[in-house]
Amino acid sequence: MSDNDKYLAVQVTDVWRWTDHLFSFRTRRPEGFRFQAGQFARLGLPHNKNEPPSIWRAYSIVSGPYDDFLEYYSIVVPDGAFTSRLADLKPGDTVFMERQNHGFLTxxxxxxxxxxxxxxxxxxxxxxxxxxxxxxxxxxxxxxxxxxxxxxxxxxxxxxxxxxxxxxxxxxxxxxxxxxxxxxxxxxxxxxxxxxxxxxxxxxxxxxxxxxxxxxxxxxxxxxxxxxxxxxxxxxxxxxxxxxxxxxxxxxxxxxxx
Ligand SMILES: Cc1cc2nc3c(=O)[nH]c(=O)nc-3n(C[C@H](O)[C@H](O)[C@H](O)COP(=O)(O)OP(=O)(O)OC[C@H]3O[C@@H](n4cnc5c(N)ncnc54)[C@H](O)[C@@H]3O)c2cc1C
Ligand SMILES: NC(=O)c1ccc[n+]([C@@H]2O[C@H](COP(=O)([O-])OP(=O)(O)OC[C@H]3O[C@@H](n4cnc5c(N)ncnc54)[C@H](OP(=O)(O)O)[C@@H]3O)[C@@H](O)[C@H]2O)c1
CATH class of the missing domain: 3.40.50.80 (Nucleotide-binding domain of ferredoxin-NADP reductase (FNR) module)
Incomplete structure (x- = not known):
């Protein structure tokens, strides 16, 4: 699935778990994607592989503005529409991110x-x-x-x-x-x-x-x-x-x- 005007497809490079309901993951940082420390991105997942993203959630960016990767830290909500899918993420998978980043904690x-x-x-x-x-x-x-x-x-x-x-x-x-x-x-x-x-x-x-x-x-x-x-x-x-x-x-x- 490719990029469009609003969002980009990015590859997951690492996933690691802290507990059964907490994990972190990294993706490649798209060229030209800039943000301020403390901002969040909106991440999207498809229903099925090779489909466009159908569900979106806000995620604070953990990594710093000068890091060459993007990192996120996530809860797994029991039966959560987004996190029950996100919890299966593996290196090599694709997630989607909106080109526009947001946030007030800057x-x-x-x-x-x-x-x-x-x-x-x-x-x-x-x-x-x-x-x-x-x-x-x-x-x-x-x-x-x-x-x-x-x-x-x-x-x-x-x-x-x-x-x-x-x-x-x-x-x-x-x-x-x-x-x-x-x-x-x-x-x-x-x-x-x-x-x-x-x-x-x-x-x-x-x-x-x-x-x-x-x-x-x-x-x-x-x-x-x-x-x-x-x-x-x-x-x-x-x-x-x-x-x-x-x-x-x-x-x-x-x-x-x-
Ligand atoms: C600006 C912003 C930044 C966010 N950044 C992060 C982030 O960096 N990491 C992250 O894990 N989540 C973050 N969230 C929450 C995230 O957007 C989703 O709510 C979360 O992924 C759960 O999605 P869901 O569809 O599985 O459950 P949802 O249907 O979205 O939520 C169901 C319920 O789960 C609980 N819940 C939701 N998110 C959390 C959470 N993070 N911790 C504990 N309980 C929660 C609440 O009780 C909520 O009502 C952020 C939300 C906002 C608005
Ligand atoms: N943590 C788990 O074991 C666990 C496991 C699976 C799923 N979940 C789900 O995750 C969600 C909770 O996420 P979470 O683990 O980050 O827990 P949380 O309930 O947000 O608690 C995190 C911290 O915030 C504190 N806190 C909560 N309400 C507060 C308030 N009004 N004022 C000040 N501090 C407050 C808590 O203190 P207190 O402890 O005093 O409340 C705790 O120290 C729930 O939807 C739950 O179902 C949690």
Missing amino acids: LERFTLQGDLFLLASGTGLAPFLSLLADPLTWDSFDRIILIHSVRAKNELAYREQIEGLSRHALFAENSHKLTYLPTVTREPSEFLSMRIPQLIQTGELEQKSMAPLSKERSKFMLCGNPDMVQDTRTALKERGFVSARSSRPGEIATENYW
Whole structure:
């Protein structure tokens, strides 16, 4: 199946699993496909091999804007129309992607100074991995605080990669800026165990990150479960922060996954 004006056919090169319901995959990066760190693409799958794509879903791009591949991180929803098909993906298969990319979790949402808080639940980690793969993120902020909230410890995908940034050729010299705070909410672990809004309300976030929240310095990106996004936004509003809009500057940018 070939390209058309709206979409491209791209080849899957790697697929790997984190748990029975979480996996990642890479595709070739089409020549000339440009995006900003934090954006998402719309991916399409056909009903049957050799047919045009018939079902489309938004997927945050995990890889950085200078990587020569595109990477994605996906849930498998039981009986999900898209992910029950996507779960069978193998290297060599074709997926489709719209030529146009989108998204609000980009650096251009904020004045680039101070501390950047990246607050994710589940696969909502994806756009933040892309931001961490972009040198501009590291150059723009004094501190980057990444919280990844998951139900179970084995869902802390990409943990080794995040911890390994301190040895990364491009980012090692700035890696002191990053505080990575996994939080595991449904089983005992060595990590934090509170939901993100409670981490804000109790002061635990500031204590663990040693980054005091302030209107002048703090910027927040929220991504994943819409209830998490809503409750976190409420906790931030209680502290005086407001959403960034095209018509009005603010400190909060969000993306709901469903
Ligand atoms: C801007 C944007 C970016 C997205 N990026 C990603 C991404 O990078 N990775 C990813 O896995 N999904 C992402 N999603 C969700 C994705 O578009 C689909 O919803 C997901 O692939 C499930 O599709 P489905 O047809 O199997 O189930 P759907 O019919 O789309 O969803 C059924 C139900 O499954 C649950 N669900 C859907 N997506 C998720 C999820 N990611 N994690 C947990 N529960 C979920 C919700 O309860 C939802 O109501 C994104 C969504 C948006 C809007
Ligand atoms: N994780 C699984 O075992 C599993 C397996 C197969 C399918 N699924 C499906 O995947 C979907 C859930 O995806 P997910 O695993 O990413 O789980 P999720 O329910 O989105 O939970 C991810 C993290 O977000 C937190 N969270 C949820 N609601 C919140 C809120 N209002 N405020 C703050 N934090 C909140 C959770 O904390 P809490 O733990 O406190 O809720 C958890 O730490 C469901 O549709 C489910 O059926 C999940």
